[in-house]
Amino acid sequence: GLSHLGLVWSLGYASLGFKVIGFDTDIKTVTDLNNGVIPVAEPKLPELLKEHRSSVTFSSDPTVLKECSVVYCAKDVAMDEEGKIDLAEIDTLLGVAIPHLRPQVEFIFMGQVPVGYTRKIGDRIRTLRPGFPFNLTYCVETVSIGTAVATFLRRQYTILGTSESQSAAPLVQEVLKPFNSPTICISYESAELAKGGINILLASQLSFVNTLSELCERYDANVHEVVAAMKLDKRFSPTGYWRPGLGFAGGHFERDLSTWTRLSEEAGLEPKFLKTLVACSKERHQWLVKILERYVLNNSKRPTIGLWGLAYKKGTESTHNAHCLRVIRDFASRATLKVYDPAAILPSSVASKVEICKSKEAVLENADGLVILTEWDEFATAEPDLFLKKMRRPIIIDCVNILPHLNDKRLTCISIGKPLPPLP
Numbered sequence: 412g413l414s415h416l417g418l419v420w421s422l423g424y425a426s427l428g429f430k431v432i433g434f435d436t437d438i439k440t441v442t443d444l445n446n447g448v449i450p451v452a453e454p455k456l457p458e459l460l461k462e463h464r465s466s467v468t469f470s471s472d473p474t475v476l477k478e479c480s481v482v483y484c485a486k487d488v489a490m491d492e493e494g495k496i497d498l499a500e501i502d503t504l505l506g507v508a509i510p511h512l513r514p515q516v517e518f519i520f521m522g523q524v525p526v527g528y529t530r531k532i533g534d535r536i537r538t539l540r541p542g543f544p545f546n547l548t549y550c551v552e553t554v555s556i557g558t559a560v561a562t563f564l565r566r567q568y569t570i571l572g573t574s575e576s577q578s579a580a581p582l583v584q585e586v587l588k589p590f591n592s593p594t595i596c597i598s599y600e601s602a603e604l605a606k607g608g609i610n611i612l613l614a615s616q617l618s619f620v621n622t623l624s625e626l627c628e629r630y631d632a633n634v635h636e637v638v639a640a641m642k643l644d645k646r647f648s649p650t651g652y653w654r655p656g657l658g659f660a661g662g663h664f665e666r667d668l669s670t671w672t673r674l675s676e677e678a679g680l681e682p683k684f685l686k687t688l689v690a691c692s693k694e695r696h697q698w699l700v701k702i703l704e705r706y707v708l709n710n711s712k713r714p715t716i717g718l719w720g721l722a723y724k725k726g727t728e729s730t731h732n733a734h735c736l737r738v739i740r741d742f743a744s745r746a747t748l749k750v751y752d753p754a755a756i757l758p759s760s761v762a763s764k765v766e767i768c769k770s771k772e773a774v775l776e777n778a779d780g781l782v783i784l785t786e787w788d789e790f791a792t793a794e795p796d797l798f799l800k801k802m803r804r805p806i807i808i809d810c811v812n813i814l815p816h817l818n819d820k821r822l823t824c825i826s827i828g829k830p831l832p833p834l835p
Contacts, residue, residue, distance in 0.1 A: 412434075412435055412484060412485045412486025412487070412501075412504055413433050413434070413435035413437070413440050413441065413444065413450075413469070414435075414451070414485075414486055414487040415451045415453060415487055415556065415559070416485045416486070416487050416521060416522070416552060416554065417433065417435070417483070417485035417486060417487075418433070418444075418449065418450075418451060418453070418456060419453065419456070419554055419559045419560060419563050420483055420485050420521075420552075420563065421433040421467060421485075422456055422459040422460055422463065422467065422560075423459070423560060423563040423564060424586075425459065425463040425466040425467040426459050426462070426463050426564070427564075427589045428466070428589075429466070429586070430466055430467075431466060431467040431468070432467070432468045432469075432470065432475050432476070432478060432479055433467060433468065433469045433470070434469075434470055434471070434472075434473065434475060434476060434508070435469075435471060435486075435504075436471060436473075436503070436504060436507055437471070438471045441469045441470060441471045444460070444469040445469050447460065447461070447464075451727075451728070452726070452727050452728035452729075452754045453556065453557070453559050453560065453726065453727065454557065454558070454560065454726050455560035455561070456559075456560060459560065473507050473508055473510075473511045474511055475511075476508055476511040476512055476513070477511055477512075477513045478513075479513065479516070480513070480515075480516065480517065480582060481516070481517045481519065481582055481583070481586055482508070482512060482516055482517070482518050482519070483519045483520075483521060483550075484501070484504065484505065484508070484518070484519070484520045484521065484522070485521045485522070485552070486500060486501055486504050486522065487522070488501060488522045488523050488524060488666070490662050490665070490666045490669075495666075495669050496523070496524070496525070496666055496669070496670060498524065498528070501522065501524075505532065505535065509535065509536055509539050509540065510539065510540070512536075512540075512543075512545065514543065514544050514545075515544050515545065515546075516545050516546070517545075517546050517548065517580055517582045517583055517586075518532075518536070518545055518546065518547050518548070519547075519548045519549075519550050519583065520532055520547070520548070520549050520550070521549075521550045521551075521552045522552070523606055523607065523610075523663070523666055523667060523670070524603060525603070525670055525673075525674065526600050526603045526604055526607075526674060527599075527600060527603070528603065529547065529549040529572060529599040529602075529603060530574075530599050530600070532547060533547045533574070546580045546582075546583075547574065548571050548572065548573055548579065548580070548583055549571065549572030549573075549599050549602045549603060550569070550570070550571055550572075550602075551569075551570035551571075551572075551602055551605055551606045551609075552606075553566075553567075553609065556661070556724065556726060556727045556729070557724055557725055557726020557727055558726065564590075566590040566592040567592060568592050568593045568594070568595070569587055569590065569592055569593070569594040569595070570594075570595055570597065570602055570605055570606075571583070571594060571595070571596045571597070571602065572596075572597060572598060572599040572600070572601065572602025572603065573596050573597075573598070573599070574598075574599065575598075578596055579594065579596055606667075607667035607670060607671055610663055610664050610666075610667040611664070611667055611668060611671065611685070611688070613651070613652050613664065614659060614664040614667075614668065614688050614692070615688060616651055616652045616653070617652050617655075617656065617659070617664075617692075618687075618688050618691040618692065620634070620638065620652065620653055620654065620655050621655045621656065621658070621691065621695055621827075622691070623637060623638075623655070623828070624655035624827050624828030625698075625828075627828045627829065627830075628827075628828060628829065628830065628831060631830040632830070633828065633829050633830070634655055634827070634828025634829065635812070635815070635828065635829075638653045641653075654811075654812060655812075655827045655828045656695065656810065656811065656827065657695045657696055657698065657699055657734045657784075657810055657827075658691075658692035658693060658694070658695035658696060658734075659692045659732070660723035660724070660731075660732050660733050660734055661723040661724060661729065661731055661732060661733075662731045662732045664692075665689075665732060668685050668688060668689055671685055672685045672686065672689075696734070696737050698827065699734075699738065699782065699808065699810060700741060702808055702825055703716070703742065703780065703782070703808070705834070706780065706806050706808070706823065706825065706834065706835070707746075707779055707780035707804075707806060708742075708745065708746065710779075710804075711779050713745065713746060713747065714746050714747070714779035714780060714804075715746065715747040715748075715749060715777055715778045715779050715780075715803070716742065716746045716747070716748055716749070716778065716779065716780050716781075716782060717748075717749045717750070717751075717774035717775055717778040717780070717781040717782070717802075718735055718738060718748060718749070718750040718751070718765075718774070718781075718782050718784060719751060719752075719771055719774060719781060719782070719783045719784065719785070719787075719790050720735070720751075720752055720755075720783060720784040720785025720786070720787060720790065720811075721733060721735045721750060721751075721752035721755040721756075721757060721784070721785065722752055722754055722755035722785050722787075723785070724785065724786070725785055725786045725787045725788070727754070727755075728754040728755045728756065729755070730755050730756075730757060730758070733755075733784075734784045734810070735750065735757075735784055736761060738782065738784070739757075739761055739764055739765055743764040743765065747766065748764070748765040748766065749765070749766045749768050749773070749774045749776075749778065750765045750766070750767055750768065750774065751767070751768045751769070751770060751771050751773065751774045752785065752787070753787055753789065755785075771789065771790065771793075772797070772801065775797065775798065775801035775802050776801055777801075777802070777803045778801070778802045778803060778804075779802075779803050779804045779806065780804065780806040780807075780808065781798070781802065781806065781807050781808065782808045782810065783807070783808065783809045783810055783811055783813060783814070784810055784811065785811065786811040786813050790813050790814075791813045791814065793814065793817070795817065795819040795821065795822060798822055799819075799821055799822070804823075804835065805821065805822045805823065806822075806823040806825070806835065807822060807823070807824050807825065808825045808826075809824065809825065809826045809827075810826075810827060812826055812827070814826075823835045
């Protein structure tokens with residue numbers, strides 16, 4: 412599988428000195444890679460491909476799998492906007508690959524899947540190839556889009572799911588040795604739930620800090636000052652998800668919340684906590700709606716609003732469940748929207764509703780307000796004069812706290828979790 416996850420692991424292992432074969436049934440993806448074109452936006456991947464091209468082979472021929480003593484299934488799991496997963500591509504890929512696995516293969520599966528799926532893969536292999544000797548492991552992957560290469564190379568830990576919760580097989584230990592990180596072996600089901608549990612605990616922290624930010628705004632406190640104080644308590648990780656925002660985006664948290672909600676309901680449980688997290692996330696968009704209404708739309712019949720950032724986070728071109736889609740949905744009929752992102756491309760059905768600019772400066776021309784939705788580094792370099800000279804009304808709504816020191820009194824600067832400024 413040569414989507415984002417598979418490419419990171421393929422090129423990451425090549426950079427560690429392993430001989431790697433990257434297989435995918437998508438002929439276009441394989442052709443692009445053989446021509447030196449990375450089909451996903453991820454920092455450092457193009458450099459890895461260029462530096463270690465001789466160590467990796469890309470192919471759409473499944474017979475190449477017979478050469479591999481270790482096979483990772485690392486296809487990203489597809490999902491819709493609500494986080495409901497679609498395993499069709501994974502099932503198809505497995506159907507193509509299983510007949511070509513070599514005897515005694517170490518088959519390592521990765522991905523956010525429902526609990527019980529890995530054990531079913533083992534059953535499927537035994538059904539398709541009776542008596543075939545193999546070892547099946549589930550590996551919890553925790554690479555983060557935008558910093559995936561660094562996350563891969565500097566793994567904090569490795570969680571493996573095995574059939575009997577025993578130690579990892581010798582060959583699996585060998586391919587994990589370069590990371591020199593703690594490894595824990597648990598059951599397939601425990602590992603699958605651990606993967607979802609990590610995301611849902613992060614989602615819980617995001618929902619908490621968003622609740623905290625609302626209180627800060629109401630009582631003239633600063634959420635970043637409160638967070639700095641809380642981080643001093645050793646019971647809380649200072650590297651956690653402490654920045655307030657507009658709710659979940661990208662789909663990863665949504666996927667696990669949707670999966671766990673379904674699993675709970677199928678087991679006769681009432682997942683109130685999970686549903687509350689989803690509800691809290693959806694309500695966060697209303698913060699931006701209220702701010703735009705109060706500071707921009709109430710003072711102009713059809714204002715021009717600029718958007719800096721379309722990708723759901725920096726370091727990716729993905730707009731899956733991105734905040735920009737909600738803004739365009741809600742305000743394209745009431746305002747002229749000018750947008751810019753250094754990597755992301757809007758779906759054609761959405762792009763027709765906005766004016767796409769080639770630079771962040773072009774977005775500001777005669778704008779009545781600016782909304783910053785993605786924390787791209789180039790957005791942090793702006794000077795007050797940039798806004799004052801180009802914008803009709805210099806109102807900056809910073810949804811990612813990338814301009815924390817922009818305090819010029821000639822500007823109206825609004826940021827989540829900070830006291831709201833007076834109306835201009």
